[in-house]
Amino acid sequence: MKETLPAIDNAILSRLESIVGPERLLKDEESLQRYGRDWTRVYAPSPGAVVLPGSVEEVQAVVRLAAAEGVAIVPSGGRTGLSAGAVACRGELVMALDRLNDIGDFNPVDRTVRCGAGVVTQQLQEFAAAQGLYYPVDFASSGSSQIGGNVSTNAGGIKVIRYGMTRDWVAGIKLVDGTGELLDLNRGLVKNNAGYDLRQLVIGAEGTLGVVVEVTMRLAAAPREPVVLVLGVPDMGAIMRVLGVYQGALALGAFEFFSEPALQKVIEHNGLQRPFETPTDYYALLEIEDQHGAGMDRALELFEHCVEQGWALDGVVSQSVAQAESLWRLREDISETISRWTPYKNDISTVVSRIPDFLAEVEAVVSQNYPDFEIIWFGHIGDGNVHLNVLKPEGLPMDDFQRRCGDVSRWVFDIVQRYGGSVSAEHGIGLLKKDYLHFSRSAHEVAIMRQVKQAFDPRGIMNPGKIFDAADSVK
Amino acid sequence: MKETLPAIDNAILSRLESIVGPERLLKDEESLQRYGRDWTRVYAPSPGAVVLPGSVEEVQAVVRLAAAEGVAIVPSGGRTGLSAGAVACRGELVMALDRLNDIGDFNPVDRTVRCGAGVVTQQLQEFAAAQGLYYPVDFASSGSSQIGGNVSTNAGGIKVIRYGMTRDWVAGIKLVDGTGELLDLNRGLVKNNAGYDLRQLVIGAEGTLGVVVEVTMRLAAAPREPVVLVLGVPDMGAIMRVLGVYQGALALGAFEFFSEPALQKVIEHNGLQRPFETPTDYYALLEIEDQHGAGMDRALELFEHCVEQGWALDGVVSQSVAQAESLWRLREDISETISRWTPYKNDISTVVSRIPDFLAEVEAVVSQNYPDFEIIWFGHIGDGNVHLNVLKPEGLPMDDFQRRCGDVSRWVFDIVQRYGGSVSAEHGIGLLKKDYLHFSRSAHEVAIMRQVKQAFDPRGIMNPGKIFDAADSVK
Numbered sequence: 001m002k003e004t005l006p007a008i009d010n011a012i013l014s015r016l017e018s019i020v021g022p023e024r025l026l027k028d029e030e031s032l033q034r035y036g037r038d039w040t041r042v043y044a045p046s047p048g049a050v051v052l053p054g055s056v057e058e059v060q061a062v063v064r065l066a067a068a069e070g071v072a073i074v075p076s077g078g079r080t081g082l083s084a085g086a087v088a089c090r091g092e093l094v095m096a097l098d099r100l101n102d103i104g105d106f107n108p109v110d111r112t113v114r115c116g117a118g119v120v121t122q123q124l125q126e127f128a129a130a131q132g133l134y135y136p137v138d139f140a141s142s143g144s145s146q147i148g149g150n151v152s153t154n155a156g157g158i159k160v161i162r163y164g165m166t167r168d169w170v171a172g173i174k175l176v177d178g179t180g181e182l183l184d185l186n187r188g189l190v191k192n193n194a195g196y197d198l199r200q201l202v203i204g205a206e207g208t209l210g211v212v213v214e215v216t217m218r219l220a221a222a223p224r225e226p227v228v229l230v231l232g233v234p235d236m237g238a239i240m241r242v243l244g245v246y247q248g249a250l251a252l253g254a255f256e257f258f259s260e261p262a263l264q265k266v267i268e269h270n271g272l273q274r275p276f277e278t279p280t281d282y283y284a285l286l287e288i289e290d291q292h293g294a295g296m297d298r299a300l301e302l303f304e305h306c307v308e309q310g311w312a313l314d315g316v317v318s319q320s321v322a323q324a325e326s327l328w329r330l331r332e333d334i335s336e337t338i339s340r341w342t343p344y345k346n347d348i349s350t351v352v353s354r355i356p357d358f359l360a361e362v363e364a365v366v367s368q369n370y371p372d373f374e375i376i377w378f379g380h381i382g383d384g385n386v387h388l389n390v391l392k393p394e395g396l397p398m399d400d401f402q403r404r405c406g407d408v409s410r411w412v413f414d415i416v417q418r419y420g421g422s423v424s425a426e427h428g429i430g431l432l433k434k435d436y437l438h439f440s441r442s443a444h445e446v447a448i449m450r451q452v453k454q455a456f457d458p459r460g461i462m463n464p465g466k467i468f469d470a471a472d473s474v475k
Numbered sequence: 476m477k478e479t480l481p482a483i484d485n486a487i488l489s490r491l492e493s494i495v496g497p498e499r500l501l502k503d504e505e506s507l508q509r510y511g512r513d514w515t516r517v518y519a520p521s522p523g524a525v526v527l528p529g530s531v532e533e534v535q536a537v538v539r540l541a542a543a544e545g546v547a548i549v550p551s552g553g554r555t556g557l558s559a560g561a562v563a564c565r566g567e568l569v570m571a572l573d574r575l576n577d578i579g580d581f582n583p584v585d586r587t588v589r590c591g592a593g594v595v596t597q598q599l600q601e602f603a604a605a606q607g608l609y610y611p612v613d614f615a616s617s618g619s620s621q622i623g624g625n626v627s628t629n630a631g632g633i634k635v636i637r638y639g640m641t642r643d644w645v646a647g648i649k650l651v652d653g654t655g656e657l658l659d660l661n662r663g664l665v666k667n668n669a670g671y672d673l674r675q676l677v678i679g680a681e682g683t684l685g686v687v688v689e690v691t692m693r694l695a696a697a698p699r700e701p702v703v704l705v706l707g708v709p710d711m712g713a714i715m716r717v718l719g720v721y722q723g724a725l726a727l728g729a730f731e732f733f734s735e736p737a738l739q740k741v742i743e744h745n746g747l748q749r750p751f752e753t754p755t756d757y758y759a760l761l762e763i764e765d766q767h768g769a770g771m772d773r774a775l776e777l778f779e780h781c782v783e784q785g786w787a788l789d790g791v792v793s794q795s796v797a798q799a800e801s802l803w804r805l806r807e808d809i810s811e812t813i814s815r816w817t818p819y820k821n822d823i824s825t826v827v828s829r830i831p832d833f834l835a836e837v838e839a840v841v842s843q844n845y846p847d848f849e850i851i852w853f854g855h856i857g858d859g860n861v862h863l864n865v866l867k868p869e870g871l872p873m874d875d876f877q878r879r880c881g882d883v884s885r886w887v888f889d890i891v892q893r894y895g896g897s898v899s900a901e902h903g904i905g906l907l908k909k910d911y912l913h914f915s916r917s918a919h920e921v922a923i924m925r926q927v928k929q930a931f932d933p934r935g936i937m938n939p940g941k942i943f944d945a946a947d948s949v950k
Contacts, residue, residue, distance in 0.1 A: 107826070107828050109719065109827055109828035110826045110827050110828045112826070153668065154668050154672075156666055156668075160665070165666065167672075177919075177923075181919045183917070183919065184917070185920075187826075187895040188826050188895070189824055189825070189826060189859065189895075189896065189897055189900075190635070190824070190827065190859050191631055191635065191640070191824045191858050191859060191860045191897065191900035191901050192824065192897040192899075192900060193631075193679050193897070193899050193900060193901050193902065193904075194898055194903075194904055194908070194916060195904060195912060195915075195916050195920070195921070195942055195943070196676055196924050196927060196942075197629075197642075197675060197678070197679055198920065198923065198924070198927075200672060200675030200678075201675065201676055201927075203675075204668050204670075204671065204672055240584075349664055349667065350664070351582070351585050351587070351662075351663050351665075352585050352665065353582050353584035353585045380666075383665040383666050384664065384665050384666060385665070385666045420662040420664075422664055422666065422667040422668070422669045423669055424667075424669045425664075425666035425667060425668060426666050426668050427668065429669055429670055433669070437670060440667070440669040440670075441669060444652075444656045444658065445660075445670070445673065446670070448652075448658075448673065448930045448931060449670055449671050449673070451926070451930035452671060452673075452676075452927055452930050454926065454930075455923045455926035455927050455929075456923060
């Protein structure tokens with residue numbers, strides 16, 4: 001599937017222009033570079049053209065044309081993905097949904113709002129706040145990721161332990177499938193057991209079943225004022241004990257962790273301060289919704305208990321919303337900070353209870369095989385998901401670095417497989433993890449997925465080659 | 476699809492016997508009658524045989540034999556369904572999962588437990604309570620419905636407003652698909668974005684994609700002591716206003732409604748007492764989790780506000796757990812009480828905000844067309860789902876009754892369609908609602924569903940003719 005596709009010929013380009021207008025079909029090199037990539041830096045972007053439809057009807061017309069002519073389409077949102085799901089590197093037609101950015105039809109009884117696929121996550125968060133409500137799916141790229149992309153990747157982030165993934169907030173999806181038909185899936189209903197819930201299949205399908213053009217999102221009640229704790233902990237086992245103590249006693253909004261090297265990088269490059277003087281191997285960040293001060297008192301009691309047990313060596317509790325936000329930056333800025341080292345990212349998970357043993361095994365493999373590489377650990381340990389980032393040494397060519405990391409990945413994924421875990425907890429498979437899908441899904445499951453794709457996309461034009469190769473996709 | 480299938484021949488029967496043992500293959504008339512039906516009383520049960528496998532391997536062997544020989548299988552749980560999804564009326568092989576009733580591998584950190592498909596809902600509820608936890612999906616048939624069936628129908632019930640449907644508690648599914656392959660879907664992970672979430676597709680598929688043999692269920696924290704209120708309200712509009720008042724201020728565990736005729740029937744046949752003297756057209760039942768008495772105080776304040784506004788005419792608040800339970804019986808006993816009139820059941824929904832207009836239109840059609848029939852309304856109005864039950868007059872033959880109700884259903888479903896609602900909010904489609912599926916799903920969606928079924932069940936042996944007819948299913 002690495003081969004370049006036949007160029008999109010001039011006749012097709014002119015028909016595309018007549019659908020969207022000449023200024024909405026981009027062929028200049030800068031646009032091709034910009035729209036052909038996501039946040040991965042592994043594949044050289046090389047789309048055939050970029051089209052920016054302005055309505056659902058234009059999306060349908062473009063897809064019908066592409067289906068008739070066998071043109072591969074890469075649906076494109078904010079392109080903040082980390083698995084190259086939205087990368088166009090084989091001459092595909094990029095369909096950017098930026099112009100479908102209308103937000104409206106807010107209903108206060110149903111607590112739902114209709115979003116065009118191109119609505120930016122932060123735009124939805126701000127819309128919700130203006131209604132006294134809350135859109136709880138939040139992550140580092142909220143300022144540029146789009147709702148259509150969030151749905152297509154089932155975006156997770158920092159509040160999953162409390163609020164779940166994007167999947168849990170999707171009340172309805174309008175999808176243009178690979179034939180150009182518009183499917184109106186679930187229409188905002190709370191209860192609907194009339195046949196297969198195809199909406200669920202589209203969530204996380206990474207654009208391989210069609211183009212998400214509109215989503216009805218559910219909103220949550222506004223949370224109480226958050227209290228944030230950062231605790232210094234000696235080892236992974238202690239992190240899990242701290243989790244157990246707090247999870248049983250308080251409603252946790254988040255439970256994140258990061259390692260000392262991760263903290264050092266963030267402090268050094270963002271001018272932030274250490275949360276407290278004592279350096280420890282790991283740090284846990286907890287968010288608790290305060291209930292009139294009672295949450296804070298209980299949180300401090302539990303902290304003292306953790307210190308007595310030797311599970312926490314030091315800690316700090318936010319005294320204001322501003323301080324809570326600055327503590328969050330210690331965790332949230334990691335990803336962007338380390339991006340200058342073009343890190344090799346693993347996004348792995350297992351069930352929470354097996355995390356200590358799982359991480360011990362992964363650490364052993366990693367420290368044995370990457371003695372010369374810097375490793376940055378962080379992640380959402382409260383839901384069993386850790387991010388293992390290997391930083392590229394400055395002198396090492398990218399190809400060599402990728403190859404060496406790929407080798408170690410196989411050993412890491414062997415462990416993932418033995419623990420019944422996932423090779424992609426929240427980033428998706430895209431191109432980057434395609435060769436590793438079989439560590440988490442059986443050959444029979446992949447065969448079923450291929451046939452499911454066929455049902456939505458008989459010509460195989462929708463983001464072909466992502467997640468898996470399909471025998472009869474556009475090549 | 477109404478035609479009887481060819482009889483399962485003696486050679487096949489003897490091979491089935493050799494898989495499960497002779498005492499696990501039932502052919503006597505009483506067993507055929509018992510295992511061939513669910514709680515609907517519309518279709519005469521007529522299975523070819525009943526098989527009771529004792530292990531996943533036996534399920535696989537039976538399915539492989541059935542696939543090779545083109546024998547249709549009806550997977551069978553507690554058979555408490557209300558849409559004939561588990562009815563075998565064409566000579567099918569019923570596969571009852573009763574013997575796969577092992578419950579175990581409880582993990583307190585993950586709060587998960589592994590259930591064989593045949594575990595009874597109440598058994599899971601009691602298991603959870605013994606661990607100090609809670610299995611929150613609850614409904615009238617909890618004492619006999621099985622987990623495999625709950626998953627296959629995405630069972631809802633009386634706590635959906637707070638805890639969601641069965642879907643929200645399924646962390647993993649083991650499915651034997653129509654080829655006899657065992658799929659291990661999601662394996663209990665919280666986060667897993669590695670390809671299509673096929674688990675979601677199996678939930679609510681009514682056994683048409685394969686046999687659910689094992690489920691990993693998530694458990695909730697034990698709820699606080701419940702406070703139950705029953706309010707007498709003058710009309711549907713007032714019910715929605717009461718909902719708005721309480722939903723904004725307190726965490727509602729349930730918000731149910733029932734009509735005066737429903738209450739009369741329950742009181743008359745169960746020896747219960749009226750909640751208060753004033754008869755009103757409708758009643759709302761609210762459950763609130765008490766927080767150290769604060770919930771109760773707030774609930775009473777809001778009740779006074781509703782009385783002042785004329786939205787509530789009278790009311791009662793439970794003073795003990797025992798009283799809360801007896802108030803619940805007024806609502807929970809309705810379904811069983813009216814079953815003696817073999818009611819024609821509609822299980823319809825729309826988005827919550829449109830319920831008042833929706834119900835006004837449905838009521839107009841119903842009162843105009845059923846002047847001689849008794850109508851019992853109740854349901855889960857907090858999630859947009861109402862049950863419209865038409866009681867069969869004693870003298871009227873079943874066929875005439877069904878035909879007349881079917882005619883009116885079309886008019887009701889026209890309204891459902893105009894409101895973007897569902898013809899089956901929680902009961903599923905089965906056989907009973909198959910002719911009405913198109914009111915909620917487009918022809919294109921149904922075509923995709925058919926192909927999705929093909930991917931899991933290429934021979935079309937898994938519960939053929941349920942939800943939709945498939946051109947190439949076993950006929």
